[in-house]
Amino acid sequence: MAQLGEQRKQLAQSLADLHSVIAELPGSLLEAAEDGPISRHLHDFSVDEDEGLFYSFNHAWERVFQHSENEQQKLVM
Numbered sequence: 001m002a003q004l005g006e007q008r009k010q011l012a013q014s015l016a017d018l019h020s021v022i023a024e025l026p027g028s029l030l031e032a033a034e035d036g037p038i039s040r041h042l043h044d045f046s047v048d049e050d051e052g053l054f055y056s057f058n059h060a061w062e063r064v065f066q067h068s069e070n071e072q073q074k075l076v077m
Contacts, residue, residue, distance in 0.1 A: 011053065015045050037064045 022038055033039065041063040047056045 008053075015057070018042070019045065 019042075022042055025038065027033060029036075041060040044060075045057075047053050048059075
């Protein structure tokens with residue numbers, strides 16, 4: 001049980017670190033703009049109590065970084 005508490009503490013620290021890195025991204029980066037996907041989906045670290053922490057973070061991660069093939073081409077061009 002203590003191991004689970006330590007894992008949660010480490011995960012909370014990792015999310016806090018991620019949040020501070022996101023805040024430091026340059027505004028000129030399209031994804032980091034105030035209305036960009038990083039700001040929209042990874043700014044809020046609230047946890048869905050029914051689904052859990054992994055689901056909440058993974059859902060946000062997918063919204064930011066997983067794109068359809070058509071959208072991926074737009075990112076390159």
